[in-house]
Amino acid sequence: MWLKDAKMLRIHGCYAQTELGHGSNVPGLETTATFDKTTDEFVINTPTITAFKFWPGELGKFATHAIVFARLIIDEKDYGIQSFLMQIRDVKTHRLLSGIVAGDIGPKYGFNMKDNGYMAFNHIRIPRNHMLNRYAEVDREGNYRELGNLKILYTVMQSIRILIVRMAFTTLAKGLTIAIRYAIVRTQFKDKHGSNEERPIMDYLTHQFKLIPLLSQTYAFMFVCRRLQNEFASLKKKIKQGDLSEIGLMHTISS
Ligand SMILES: Cc1cc2nc3c(=O)[nH]c(=O)nc-3n(C[C@H](O)[C@H](O)[C@H](O)COP(=O)(O)OP(=O)(O)OC[C@H]3O[C@@H](n4cnc5c(N)ncnc54)[C@H](O)[C@@H]3O)c2cc1C
Incomplete structure:
Protein backbone atom coordinates (compact mmCIF):
# COMPACT_ATOMS: atom_id res chain seq x y z
CA MET A 1 0.00 0.00 0.00
CA ASN A 149 6.41 -14.23 18.58
CA LEU A 150 5.98 -10.51 19.31
CA LYS A 151 9.45 -10.36 20.89
CA ILE A 152 10.78 -10.05 17.33
CA LEU A 153 9.43 -6.49 17.21
CA TYR A 154 12.00 -5.44 19.83
CA THR A 155 14.86 -6.30 17.48
CA VAL A 156 14.08 -3.20 15.37
CA MET A 157 15.24 -0.89 18.16
CA GLN A 158 18.28 -3.11 18.76
CA SER A 159 19.46 -2.55 15.18
CA ILE A 160 19.00 1.22 15.68
CA ARG A 161 21.11 1.10 18.85
CA ILE A 162 23.90 -0.63 16.92
CA LEU A 163 23.57 2.09 14.29
CA ILE A 164 24.07 4.73 17.00
CA VAL A 165 27.40 3.09 18.02
CA ARG A 166 28.39 3.08 14.36
CA MET A 167 27.50 6.75 13.95
CA ALA A 168 29.44 7.59 17.13
CA PHE A 169 32.71 6.10 15.88
CA THR A 170 32.40 7.29 12.28
CA THR A 171 31.68 10.86 13.45
CA LEU A 172 34.58 10.73 15.92
CA ALA A 173 36.86 9.30 13.22
CA LYS A 174 36.02 12.14 10.81
CA GLY A 175 36.68 14.84 13.41
CA LEU A 176 39.92 13.21 14.56
CA THR A 177 41.21 12.75 11.01
CA ILE A 178 40.88 16.51 10.52
CA ALA A 179 42.39 17.34 13.94
CA ILE A 180 45.34 14.92 13.66
CA ARG A 181 46.21 15.91 10.09
CA TYR A 182 46.15 19.54 11.14
CA ALA A 183 48.35 18.80 14.18
CA ILE A 184 50.96 17.26 11.87
CA VAL A 185 51.16 20.17 9.41
CA ARG A 186 50.66 23.00 11.90
CA THR A 187 54.04 24.06 13.32
CA GLN A 188 54.77 26.26 16.34
CA PHE A 189 58.09 27.17 18.07
CA LYS A 190 61.58 26.23 16.97
CA ASP A 191 63.26 23.09 18.25
CA LYS A 192 65.25 24.15 21.32
CA HIS A 193 68.16 21.90 20.25
CA GLY A 194 69.16 24.26 17.49
CA SER A 195 67.10 23.35 14.42
CA ASN A 196 65.62 26.29 12.57
CA GLU A 197 62.46 24.37 11.76
CA GLU A 198 59.34 24.92 13.85
CA ARG A 199 57.91 21.73 15.34
CA PRO A 200 54.51 20.18 14.45
CA ILE A 201 52.12 20.72 17.35
CA MET A 202 51.56 16.94 17.37
CA ASP A 203 55.06 16.66 18.95
CA TYR A 204 53.82 18.35 22.12
CA LEU A 205 52.66 15.98 24.87
CA THR A 206 49.84 18.29 25.94
CA HIS A 207 48.43 18.17 22.41
CA GLN A 208 48.83 14.38 22.17
CA PHE A 209 46.97 14.14 25.46
CA LYS A 210 43.95 15.80 23.82
CA LEU A 211 43.86 13.62 20.70
CA ILE A 212 45.32 10.17 21.39
CA PRO A 213 42.79 8.99 24.05
CA LEU A 214 39.98 9.98 21.67
CA LEU A 215 41.69 8.06 18.87
CA SER A 216 41.85 4.92 21.00
CA GLN A 217 38.19 5.40 21.98
CA THR A 218 37.29 5.59 18.29
CA TYR A 219 38.97 2.23 17.64
CA ALA A 220 37.27 0.76 20.72
CA PHE A 221 33.84 1.91 19.45
CA MET A 222 34.68 0.48 16.02
CA PHE A 223 35.53 -2.97 17.42
CA VAL A 224 32.41 -2.93 19.65
CA CYS A 225 30.28 -2.00 16.64
CA ARG A 226 31.75 -4.78 14.46
CA ARG A 227 31.12 -7.30 17.21
CA LEU A 228 27.54 -6.07 17.69
CA GLN A 229 26.88 -6.20 13.94
CA ASN A 230 28.17 -9.79 13.77
CA GLU A 231 26.11 -10.80 16.82
CA PHE A 232 23.02 -9.15 15.32
CA ALA A 233 23.52 -10.92 11.97
CA SER A 234 23.73 -14.29 13.74
CA LEU A 235 20.68 -13.37 15.88
CA LYS A 236 18.67 -12.64 12.71
CA LYS A 237 19.70 -16.01 11.24
CA LYS A 238 18.57 -17.78 14.42
CA ILE A 239 15.26 -15.87 14.46
CA LYS A 240 14.59 -17.04 10.88
CA GLN A 241 15.07 -20.61 12.12
CA GLY A 242 12.59 -19.96 14.96
CA ASP A 243 15.19 -19.64 17.75
CA LEU A 244 14.41 -16.47 19.78
CA SER A 245 16.54 -17.40 22.80
CA GLU A 246 19.17 -14.67 22.25
CA ILE A 247 16.88 -11.63 21.82
CA GLY A 248 17.14 -10.85 25.55
CA LEU A 249 20.94 -11.00 25.49
CA MET A 250 21.14 -8.66 22.48
CA HIS A 251 18.69 -6.27 24.18
CA THR A 252 20.95 -6.14 27.25
CA ILE A 253 24.21 -5.74 25.31
CA SER A 254 22.84 -3.01 23.02
CA SER A 255 21.09 -1.02 25.81
C1 LIG B 1 19.65 10.28 19.03
C2 LIG B 1 18.44 9.48 19.39
C3 LIG B 1 17.59 9.03 18.40
C4 LIG B 1 16.44 8.33 18.74
N1 LIG B 1 15.60 7.93 17.74
C5 LIG B 1 14.44 7.31 18.06
C6 LIG B 1 13.51 6.95 17.04
O1 LIG B 1 13.74 7.15 15.85
N2 LIG B 1 12.33 6.39 17.43
C7 LIG B 1 12.03 6.14 18.73
O2 LIG B 1 10.94 5.63 19.01
N3 LIG B 1 12.91 6.45 19.73
C8 LIG B 1 14.10 7.03 19.43
N4 LIG B 1 15.00 7.36 20.42
C9 LIG B 1 14.67 7.06 21.81
C10 LIG B 1 15.45 5.86 22.35
O3 LIG B 1 14.90 4.67 21.87
C11 LIG B 1 15.38 5.95 23.88
O4 LIG B 1 16.16 7.05 24.26
C12 LIG B 1 15.89 4.67 24.52
O5 LIG B 1 14.96 3.62 24.31
C13 LIG B 1 16.10 4.87 26.03
O6 LIG B 1 14.97 5.41 26.60
P1 LIG B 1 15.05 6.70 27.55
O7 LIG B 1 15.84 7.75 26.83
O8 LIG B 1 13.66 7.03 27.97
O9 LIG B 1 15.91 6.25 28.78
P2 LIG B 1 15.39 5.47 30.07
O10 LIG B 1 14.61 4.27 29.65
O11 LIG B 1 14.76 6.42 31.02
O12 LIG B 1 16.78 4.99 30.63
C14 LIG B 1 17.67 5.90 31.29
C15 LIG B 1 18.85 5.10 31.81
O13 LIG B 1 18.41 4.10 32.73
C16 LIG B 1 18.88 2.81 32.31
N5 LIG B 1 17.84 1.80 32.58
C17 LIG B 1 16.53 1.86 32.24
N6 LIG B 1 15.90 0.75 32.64
C18 LIG B 1 16.84 -0.03 33.22
C19 LIG B 1 16.82 -1.33 33.82
N7 LIG B 1 15.70 -2.06 33.88
N8 LIG B 1 17.97 -1.82 34.30
C20 LIG B 1 19.12 -1.11 34.23
N9 LIG B 1 19.21 0.12 33.68
C21 LIG B 1 18.09 0.64 33.18
C22 LIG B 1 19.12 2.95 30.80
O14 LIG B 1 20.10 2.05 30.32
C23 LIG B 1 19.61 4.37 30.71
O15 LIG B 1 20.99 4.47 30.99
C24 LIG B 1 16.16 8.04 20.11
C25 LIG B 1 17.04 8.48 21.11
C26 LIG B 1 18.16 9.19 20.76
C27 LIG B 1 19.08 9.66 21.85
Whole structure:
Protein backbone atom coordinates (compact mmCIF):
# COMPACT_ATOMS: atom_id res chain seq x y z
CA MET A 1 0.00 0.00 0.00
CA TRP A 2 2.83 2.42 0.89
CA LEU A 3 5.94 0.73 -0.49
CA LYS A 4 5.77 2.20 -4.00
CA ASP A 5 5.40 5.78 -2.72
CA ALA A 6 8.16 5.21 -0.15
CA LYS A 7 10.54 3.86 -2.80
CA MET A 8 9.79 6.88 -5.02
CA LEU A 9 10.45 9.16 -1.98
CA ARG A 10 6.93 10.57 -2.27
CA ILE A 11 6.32 9.71 1.39
CA HIS A 12 8.83 9.70 4.26
CA GLY A 13 8.63 7.61 7.39
CA CYS A 14 9.67 7.76 11.01
CA TYR A 15 9.65 5.19 13.80
CA ALA A 16 7.51 6.43 16.69
CA GLN A 17 8.01 4.07 19.60
CA THR A 18 9.54 6.01 22.51
CA GLU A 19 7.31 8.21 24.70
CA LEU A 20 8.19 10.92 27.20
CA GLY A 21 7.48 8.54 30.10
CA HIS A 22 8.72 5.29 28.58
CA GLY A 23 11.92 4.60 26.65
CA SER A 24 13.58 1.34 27.68
CA ASN A 25 10.29 0.07 29.09
CA VAL A 26 8.44 -0.51 25.81
CA PRO A 27 5.64 -2.62 27.40
CA GLY A 28 4.84 0.49 29.50
CA LEU A 29 3.90 2.66 26.49
CA GLU A 30 0.61 4.54 27.01
CA THR A 31 -0.59 5.56 23.53
CA THR A 32 -3.81 3.63 22.83
CA ALA A 33 -5.18 2.04 19.65
CA THR A 34 -8.79 1.19 20.44
CA PHE A 35 -10.65 -0.97 17.91
CA ASP A 36 -14.06 0.43 16.89
CA LYS A 37 -16.07 -2.51 15.49
CA THR A 38 -18.82 -0.26 14.19
CA THR A 39 -16.51 1.49 11.70
CA ASP A 40 -13.75 -1.16 11.33
CA GLU A 41 -11.15 1.38 12.48
CA PHE A 42 -8.57 1.92 15.21
CA VAL A 43 -8.76 5.11 17.24
CA ILE A 44 -5.26 6.31 18.12
CA ASN A 45 -5.06 8.51 21.21
CA THR A 46 -2.55 10.11 23.57
CA PRO A 47 -4.18 9.92 27.01
CA THR A 48 -1.50 11.69 29.11
CA ILE A 49 1.48 14.02 28.77
CA THR A 50 3.84 11.11 29.46
CA ALA A 51 2.28 9.33 26.44
CA PHE A 52 3.62 12.00 24.04
CA LYS A 53 5.91 10.36 21.47
CA PHE A 54 9.36 11.82 22.14
CA TRP A 55 12.67 11.40 20.27
CA PRO A 56 11.75 9.79 16.92
CA GLY A 57 14.16 10.93 14.19
CA GLU A 58 12.58 12.70 11.17
CA LEU A 59 9.38 13.29 13.17
CA GLY A 60 10.08 16.93 14.04
CA LYS A 61 9.70 18.32 10.52
CA PHE A 62 10.28 15.81 7.76
CA ALA A 63 8.12 12.65 8.04
CA THR A 64 4.75 12.33 6.33
CA HIS A 65 4.08 8.90 7.85
CA ALA A 66 4.95 7.12 11.09
CA ILE A 67 5.05 3.61 12.46
CA VAL A 68 3.31 4.26 15.77
CA PHE A 69 3.64 1.86 18.68
CA ALA A 70 0.46 1.78 20.79
CA ARG A 71 -1.51 -0.43 23.20
CA LEU A 72 -4.12 -2.43 21.34
CA ILE A 73 -7.50 -2.27 23.15
CA ILE A 74 -10.46 -4.38 22.00
CA ASP A 75 -13.69 -4.38 24.03
CA GLU A 76 -11.77 -2.74 26.90
CA LYS A 77 -9.24 -5.60 26.97
CA ASP A 78 -5.56 -4.64 26.68
CA TYR A 79 -3.63 -6.82 24.16
CA GLY A 80 -0.27 -5.09 24.65
CA ILE A 81 1.88 -3.14 22.22
CA GLN A 82 1.32 -3.29 18.46
CA SER A 83 2.53 -1.12 15.58
CA PHE A 84 0.35 0.95 13.23
CA LEU A 85 1.17 2.84 10.07
CA MET A 86 -0.26 6.35 10.16
CA GLN A 87 -0.14 9.34 7.89
CA ILE A 88 0.77 12.38 9.99
CA ARG A 89 1.35 15.17 7.44
CA ASP A 90 -0.22 16.16 4.13
CA VAL A 91 2.13 14.95 1.37
CA LYS A 92 1.63 18.13 -0.70
CA THR A 93 1.46 20.95 1.88
CA HIS A 94 3.47 19.08 4.54
CA ARG A 95 1.04 20.44 7.17
CA LEU A 96 0.18 18.21 10.13
CA LEU A 97 -3.13 16.38 9.75
CA SER A 98 -5.98 17.54 11.95
CA GLY A 99 -5.87 16.10 15.48
CA ILE A 100 -2.09 15.61 15.46
CA VAL A 101 0.27 17.83 17.43
CA ALA A 102 3.96 17.43 16.56
CA GLY A 103 7.21 19.35 16.35
CA ASP A 104 10.96 19.33 16.90
CA ILE A 105 12.18 18.59 20.45
CA GLY A 106 14.72 21.41 20.16
CA PRO A 107 18.50 21.73 20.57
CA LYS A 108 20.43 18.67 21.79
CA TYR A 109 24.04 18.10 22.90
CA GLY A 110 24.75 16.62 19.48
CA PHE A 111 23.13 15.24 16.33
CA ASN A 112 21.39 18.56 15.74
CA MET A 113 20.99 17.95 12.01
CA LYS A 114 18.38 15.32 12.94
CA ASP A 115 14.83 16.60 13.58
CA ASN A 116 14.02 14.38 16.57
CA GLY A 117 10.40 15.11 17.35
CA TYR A 118 7.43 14.89 19.71
CA MET A 119 3.86 13.95 18.78
CA ALA A 120 0.40 13.49 20.29
CA PHE A 121 -2.87 12.19 18.82
CA ASN A 122 -6.41 13.34 19.56
CA HIS A 123 -8.58 10.31 18.70
CA ILE A 124 -7.26 9.83 15.17
CA ARG A 125 -9.10 7.16 13.16
CA ILE A 126 -7.21 4.76 10.88
CA PRO A 127 -8.50 1.73 8.93
CA ARG A 128 -8.03 -1.72 10.50
CA ASN A 129 -5.54 -2.75 7.78
CA HIS A 130 -3.10 -0.06 9.01
CA MET A 131 -2.05 -2.36 11.86
CA LEU A 132 1.17 -4.11 10.82
CA ASN A 133 0.06 -7.72 10.92
CA ARG A 134 3.02 -9.95 10.28
CA TYR A 135 3.03 -11.22 13.88
CA ALA A 136 -0.50 -10.38 15.13
CA GLU A 137 -3.82 -9.39 13.58
CA VAL A 138 -7.34 -8.27 14.39
CA ASP A 139 -10.22 -9.54 12.23
CA ARG A 140 -13.42 -7.69 11.23
CA GLU A 141 -15.23 -9.01 14.32
CA GLY A 142 -12.48 -7.78 16.62
CA ASN A 143 -10.86 -11.15 17.33
CA TYR A 144 -7.14 -10.86 18.12
CA ARG A 145 -4.74 -13.55 16.89
CA GLU A 146 -0.98 -13.88 17.32
CA LEU A 147 0.81 -15.19 14.23
CA GLY A 148 4.33 -15.28 15.61
CA ASN A 149 6.41 -14.23 18.58
CA LEU A 150 5.98 -10.51 19.31
CA LYS A 151 9.45 -10.36 20.89
CA ILE A 152 10.78 -10.05 17.33
CA LEU A 153 9.43 -6.49 17.21
CA TYR A 154 12.00 -5.44 19.83
CA THR A 155 14.86 -6.30 17.48
CA VAL A 156 14.08 -3.20 15.37
CA MET A 157 15.24 -0.89 18.16
CA GLN A 158 18.28 -3.11 18.76
CA SER A 159 19.46 -2.55 15.18
CA ILE A 160 19.00 1.22 15.68
CA ARG A 161 21.11 1.10 18.85
CA ILE A 162 23.90 -0.63 16.92
CA LEU A 163 23.57 2.09 14.29
CA ILE A 164 24.07 4.73 17.00
CA VAL A 165 27.40 3.09 18.02
CA ARG A 166 28.39 3.08 14.36
CA MET A 167 27.50 6.75 13.95
CA ALA A 168 29.44 7.59 17.13
CA PHE A 169 32.71 6.10 15.88
CA THR A 170 32.40 7.29 12.28
CA THR A 171 31.68 10.86 13.45
CA LEU A 172 34.58 10.73 15.92
CA ALA A 173 36.86 9.30 13.22
CA LYS A 174 36.02 12.14 10.81
CA GLY A 175 36.68 14.84 13.41
CA LEU A 176 39.92 13.21 14.56
CA THR A 177 41.21 12.75 11.01
CA ILE A 178 40.88 16.51 10.52
CA ALA A 179 42.39 17.34 13.94
CA ILE A 180 45.34 14.92 13.66
CA ARG A 181 46.21 15.91 10.09
CA TYR A 182 46.15 19.54 11.14
CA ALA A 183 48.35 18.80 14.18
CA ILE A 184 50.96 17.26 11.87
CA VAL A 185 51.16 20.17 9.41
CA ARG A 186 50.66 23.00 11.90
CA THR A 187 54.04 24.06 13.32
CA GLN A 188 54.77 26.26 16.34
CA PHE A 189 58.09 27.17 18.07
CA LYS A 190 61.58 26.23 16.97
CA ASP A 191 63.26 23.09 18.25
CA LYS A 192 65.25 24.15 21.32
CA HIS A 193 68.16 21.90 20.25
CA GLY A 194 69.16 24.26 17.49
CA SER A 195 67.10 23.35 14.42
CA ASN A 196 65.62 26.29 12.57
CA GLU A 197 62.46 24.37 11.76
CA GLU A 198 59.34 24.92 13.85
CA ARG A 199 57.91 21.73 15.34
CA PRO A 200 54.51 20.18 14.45
CA ILE A 201 52.12 20.72 17.35
CA MET A 202 51.56 16.94 17.37
CA ASP A 203 55.06 16.66 18.95
CA TYR A 204 53.82 18.35 22.12
CA LEU A 205 52.66 15.98 24.87
CA THR A 206 49.84 18.29 25.94
CA HIS A 207 48.43 18.17 22.41
CA GLN A 208 48.83 14.38 22.17
CA PHE A 209 46.97 14.14 25.46
CA LYS A 210 43.95 15.80 23.82
CA LEU A 211 43.86 13.62 20.70
CA ILE A 212 45.32 10.17 21.39
CA PRO A 213 42.79 8.99 24.05
CA LEU A 214 39.98 9.98 21.67
CA LEU A 215 41.69 8.06 18.87
CA SER A 216 41.85 4.92 21.00
CA GLN A 217 38.19 5.40 21.98
CA THR A 218 37.29 5.59 18.29
CA TYR A 219 38.97 2.23 17.64
CA ALA A 220 37.27 0.76 20.72
CA PHE A 221 33.84 1.91 19.45
CA MET A 222 34.68 0.48 16.02
CA PHE A 223 35.53 -2.97 17.42
CA VAL A 224 32.41 -2.93 19.65
CA CYS A 225 30.28 -2.00 16.64
CA ARG A 226 31.75 -4.78 14.46
CA ARG A 227 31.12 -7.30 17.21
CA LEU A 228 27.54 -6.07 17.69
CA GLN A 229 26.88 -6.20 13.94
CA ASN A 230 28.17 -9.79 13.77
CA GLU A 231 26.11 -10.80 16.82
CA PHE A 232 23.02 -9.15 15.32
CA ALA A 233 23.52 -10.92 11.97
CA SER A 234 23.73 -14.29 13.74
CA LEU A 235 20.68 -13.37 15.88
CA LYS A 236 18.67 -12.64 12.71
CA LYS A 237 19.70 -16.01 11.24
CA LYS A 238 18.57 -17.78 14.42
CA ILE A 239 15.26 -15.87 14.46
CA LYS A 240 14.59 -17.04 10.88
CA GLN A 241 15.07 -20.61 12.12
CA GLY A 242 12.59 -19.96 14.96
CA ASP A 243 15.19 -19.64 17.75
CA LEU A 244 14.41 -16.47 19.78
CA SER A 245 16.54 -17.40 22.80
CA GLU A 246 19.17 -14.67 22.25
CA ILE A 247 16.88 -11.63 21.82
CA GLY A 248 17.14 -10.85 25.55
CA LEU A 249 20.94 -11.00 25.49
CA MET A 250 21.14 -8.66 22.48
CA HIS A 251 18.69 -6.27 24.18
CA THR A 252 20.95 -6.14 27.25
CA ILE A 253 24.21 -5.74 25.31
CA SER A 254 22.84 -3.01 23.02
CA SER A 255 21.09 -1.02 25.81
C1 LIG B 1 19.65 10.28 19.03
C2 LIG B 1 18.44 9.48 19.39
C3 LIG B 1 17.59 9.03 18.40
C4 LIG B 1 16.44 8.33 18.74
N1 LIG B 1 15.60 7.93 17.74
C5 LIG B 1 14.44 7.31 18.06
C6 LIG B 1 13.51 6.95 17.04
O1 LIG B 1 13.74 7.15 15.85
N2 LIG B 1 12.33 6.39 17.43
C7 LIG B 1 12.03 6.14 18.73
O2 LIG B 1 10.94 5.63 19.01
N3 LIG B 1 12.91 6.45 19.73
C8 LIG B 1 14.10 7.03 19.43
N4 LIG B 1 15.00 7.36 20.42
C9 LIG B 1 14.67 7.06 21.81
C10 LIG B 1 15.45 5.86 22.35
O3 LIG B 1 14.90 4.67 21.87
C11 LIG B 1 15.38 5.95 23.88
O4 LIG B 1 16.16 7.05 24.26
C12 LIG B 1 15.89 4.67 24.52
O5 LIG B 1 14.96 3.62 24.31
C13 LIG B 1 16.10 4.87 26.03
O6 LIG B 1 14.97 5.41 26.60
P1 LIG B 1 15.05 6.70 27.55
O7 LIG B 1 15.84 7.75 26.83
O8 LIG B 1 13.66 7.03 27.97
O9 LIG B 1 15.91 6.25 28.78
P2 LIG B 1 15.39 5.47 30.07
O10 LIG B 1 14.61 4.27 29.65
O11 LIG B 1 14.76 6.42 31.02
O12 LIG B 1 16.78 4.99 30.63
C14 LIG B 1 17.67 5.90 31.29
C15 LIG B 1 18.85 5.10 31.81
O13 LIG B 1 18.41 4.10 32.73
C16 LIG B 1 18.88 2.81 32.31
N5 LIG B 1 17.84 1.80 32.58
C17 LIG B 1 16.53 1.86 32.24
N6 LIG B 1 15.90 0.75 32.64
C18 LIG B 1 16.84 -0.03 33.22
C19 LIG B 1 16.82 -1.33 33.82
N7 LIG B 1 15.70 -2.06 33.88
N8 LIG B 1 17.97 -1.82 34.30
C20 LIG B 1 19.12 -1.11 34.23
N9 LIG B 1 19.21 0.12 33.68
C21 LIG B 1 18.09 0.64 33.18
C22 LIG B 1 19.12 2.95 30.80
O14 LIG B 1 20.10 2.05 30.32
C23 LIG B 1 19.61 4.37 30.71
O15 LIG B 1 20.99 4.47 30.99
C24 LIG B 1 16.16 8.04 20.11
C25 LIG B 1 17.04 8.48 21.11
C26 LIG B 1 18.16 9.19 20.76
C27 LIG B 1 19.08 9.66 21.85
